[in-house]
Amino acid sequence: MKNLILLCLLFVSTIGLSQDITGAELLEKSIQFHDPDNNWKNFEGAFSVTMNMPNKPERISNISISLPKEYFALQTQKDTILAESVVNKSDCTLSINGNTNLTDALKKEHNLSCKRAKLFKNYYTYLYGLPMKLNDEGTIIDQKVTQKTFKGKEYLVLKATYQKEVGKDTWYFYFNPETYAMEVYQFFKDESKNDGEYILLTGLETINGIKMPKNRAWYFNKNDGYLATDILSKSVQN
Template sequence: MKKIITLIILVVIIIACSSENKKETSQLNLEKYPSELAEVFKAHGSLDAWQQNKTLLFTKGEENYTVDLNSRKSIIESSNYTVGYNGEEAWLMEKDSAAFKGNPDFYHNLFFYFYAMPFVLADDGIKYSETEPLVVDGKTYPGIKIAYQDGVGASSKDNYYLYYNKDTHQMEWLAYTVTFFDNKPKDQTSVIKYDNWQVVNGIKLPKTLVWYAKDSLGNVVAPKDKSPVTFTKVSLNTNTLDSKTFEKPN
């Protein structure tokens, strides 16, 4: 009986130590990010919780998105066209030659990247630095600049600027540059307001995005469009889809 009790105690200790090691590993992983960004991740449900998910689905307008969160393979389906990315190349299928107005290489992960903020800012190959805060209507939002190492992604010269609520650390604004088409660094940024959120499996994700205009001095002044980009039918799950899901149909 004493041997059995001793064995049980040892098993409990091993399990406890294993759990503690997992916690320590999680904490160590967060150390490579700026402390302010780590707090932003926490405010949105935690990076650990996000990384446990494998597949993201959501709808934007008439487009239905399916994204493999590890490989970033994706497929965007609408009634008139389908855009996919199989991990190596983007592809397009359309009912007629004018159905899709855009560039599949640029578009296949465009809205996923905006939508999966702030968690995509934990990707490998990112360089973090401080940036000037954003001031809108007299309110100040601290910021974090995100740049990329050469050769990372399709547009490694892109810059992103995340601005957050200094009290709650919730993400409020995103500024970004676009270098995909000419591969040249830019100073001028576009600005998105993240002011409407939805919680999915404990993860806080945007419900709407609003692009804002800037005046001649670069101050954020007003929405560009009265109609926000809205995301519905959102699903996060731990199931990994078959890679064939993202291949172009024959």
């Protein structure tokens, strides 16, 4: 009976918090958890991401980011092939095993292009810069915070949409109501169709003072179909 009362009190207090806190306040509390020293704006660091996918070989990506220098590098190893894409401000360099003199056929064979390099830059900077990236220009934060039970856990949920020149997807970010850690996020291209994906975040890896989710497990919204898991680790360069 005592445990039931405590659970009820916790539920009621969480409901009250979701009604009292605004979207901006929730975002700020989460940023304080993940980036307590405000390091993201000057982030310079390197890390590795190991991707595990069903029925496919493990893929390791080594990533270097310098926000002040507008620099991004991605290295991927497959068998004896080391492919690298570098975006340095407006310049782009592609290489295979250190060779930058690549034919169009070779770039196509290894799926290398400057357009793809810039997409990866935006992808990795966005995902590993969350929740701080939600303060970027063009992001529209819904000031109404909701409470939701997802996969058996209670969360405070923040909705984010984007100005049309930035993006079209609708995102939901799920925060631990006690620590404000980001533990789930979810996106839809058309919410009425329940398309898109959700991502479960477990564990933490601290990279240059920023608490980043260590494991990201990706699933389809529609059928809970499993896609892949990304595992973050500190680069040997750090």
